[in-house]
Amino acid sequence: DAGVTQSPTHLIKTRGQQVTLRCSPKSGHDTVSWYQQALGQGPQFIFQYYEEEERQRGNFPDRFSGHQFPNYSSELNVNALLLGDSALYLCASSLNREVKTQYFGPGTRLLVL
């Protein structure tokens, strides 16, 4: 049984560019949450998708947007990249939005130059 998978593993972009990160949830899960983890910090909640809609959002600007597909996979899009967007982006999947069942993927390391 595959756990949460994310692609790509690493990515380098320049300021002003746009990026799309992808996540496939653990089998049987229907909810996807995205987190940003800066170096040496804890993960910060970006947003949560359930039934193809954004259900909760953290304190992130509109440059951060997402999507969930009918197969429960999800994308995170970041526009107009800033140097401060450099971080590990974690995807976590769960069942029925229940945090207790949440499993994290290995993350995508984004570097903005």
Add this chain to the structure above:
Amino acid sequence: GENVEQHPSTLSVQEGDSAVIKCTYSDSASNYFPWYKQELGKGPQLIIDIRSNVGEKKDQRIAVTLNKTAKHFSLHITETQPEDSAVYFCAAKGYKLSFGAGTTVTVRA
């Protein structure tokens, strides 16, 4: 919003000794407190959790305590082993899941 503070930021212990990590939270509406272990190159993994209606929970060498009045919760690892070396995060869930900044635990053989 919720603010979770975690101490210490680094912890070095001799194999076999105990390790204690402490966290405080600000939102009295928080009702779920998980602890995660993150190894290099991996995402956080849930190791133990506690709900607000419970004061203490134990799972083998790991235990968590919660003091809702003081808004404190702690992780205790007994008989530490080299494989316990990792970064540990506490978290609190009110509206959303908020994480502490992490504690890097090193177990010396």
